[in-house]
Amino acid sequence: MSMSTNHTKLIRATYIGILVLALVAPLIGLYPVFVMKLLCFALFACAFNLLLGFTGLLSFGHAAFFGFAAYVTGYFIKSQGWSPEIAILAGTLVAAFIGLVFGLIAIRRQGIYFAMITLALAQMVYFICLQAPFTGGEDGLQGVPRGKLLGLLDLSSDTTMYYVILAIFVACFLGIARIVTSPFGQVLKMIRENEPRAVSLGYEVDRYKLVAFVLSAALAGLAGSLKTLVMGFATLTDVHWSMSGEVILMSLLGGVGTFFGPVFGAGIVIALQDLLADKVGAWVTVIIGAIFVVCVLAFRKGVVGEVHAWLERRRARA
């Protein structure tokens, strides 16, 4: 009993430590744009993990939500002069709507079929982005201004922008944790563990899955919208299927079905890409592929998952 409280205390202390680190990050000289980018991708990975980790659905099409929302937000700010909060909301809602359409089609099938269908649907969105008049084709949308949040906060300052992003991220992280621990989240977990049982207990499994899918799509869209605001551009890379692969890697590497795993995984992948891109060129792809292979073969629980398992074993021994 006391060991178990220790365990919880340790986890809580870790979270608080990380939050404090995040709060002082710009003060201790961490480049804010890098951390903001990291937070956007961490949110994307958390959104994805809500689906894979807690509902057991592997979507291979999450780039569609992330990328399309990035375009929508960029377009409304740049071409229509909307304020950032409305444009972000628009991006999130559009992503939720696409999620609803994808979900209605894909949820009829399971496992690898589900993965392949979401992948194909997302590729359709990619081609639409390639040809639609508002996306800027091959060039994408460049030079999207950040504007003023609620007409008050000037986001062109990296520090202000940073704290806004951090606040949104923490709110979403806690929100996801709340969803997962709620009765609704428990049903999702049951579906993941034993779908036939959930059906036989009278739960409308498809409806639960659909709600989870739409929630996940909306959060992925929010992440994409924020990314446009931070970086000032939206391009085809955001909506290409390799982005769907990257978010899977982030979750898998950090630990599918853990709260903090996707954040950690996003951190490693983004850091690798930023640090290595200039130095090794196309080998970044090789390295990322190799990490994928090693994760699948050797540690399917991911880094955070393995740490959890280690703590559990130690507790059991004590």
Added chain:
Amino acid sequence: MEIFGIPLQAFLGQLVLGLVNGAFYAMLSLGLAVIFGLLDIVNFAHGALYMVGAFAAWIMLDKFGINFWFALVLAPLLVGVLGVVIERTFLKRLYGLDPLYGLLLTFGLSLILEGIFRDQYGVSGQSYPVPELLEGATNLGFMILPNYRAFVVLASLVVCLGTWFLIERTRLGAYLRAGTENAKLVQAFGVNVPLMVMLTYGAGAALAAMAGVLAAPIIQVTPLMGSNLIIVVFAVVVIGGMGSILGSVVTGLVLGLIEGMTRVFYPEASSVVVFVVMVIVLIIRPAGLFGKEA
């Protein structure tokens, strides 16, 4: 002569182009179906193996002067061996696990293969000449048919029918099909199932590579040629229903044709039409056109 306001010449030209694309879809989805049938693995690396096949042919010609016809045999053999190595080193560790892990692992492998070729050759394409014997075109009276394209369609049909015959009509095929149903029982009858599985993956990889060699004279050989194609092939597989070999061949050819027709009447939609068909089929028949599984 015109059809719906489109000159017959242009119409038939696109139809042939569609048939050629369909031939590639058919060969690739056939390989996927064979591998999935026996190994229960969705081979995401299929597109990368197709790309490696095309590059193998290009390198053989460029560095060693080996012509198309030898490459058509050698490249699939080489890639087949690569497939065997992949199966022995990686895939065999995943049997019995959720098939999603196989999908993710082969995705990782495709990134590795693609990255290596991108580092070596960049993203700009290499062109591969049409073999001398098949240069030129035949005038059919109502249209001019490039000889090489006709050959590709024929070759793909021969390969597809050959594979179908091998699997549905021979003793070896019977073992394969039985192995998919119940590997333990087939093993008990003295069939070396692990060997069979290994060779099946090798053969699937070789099929992908052969499609790559056939594609080389038609398109630019680039490291990205596989990843662009594989998603369409996945859609073909979803539409056809993954179990059936004949299903993947028929669906592949028909979808190529539909794509070609779309290019005539509404070019903007030609890259999405396969996915639109997929959505419609899934709404009407969630298991796919030829799928048996509920």
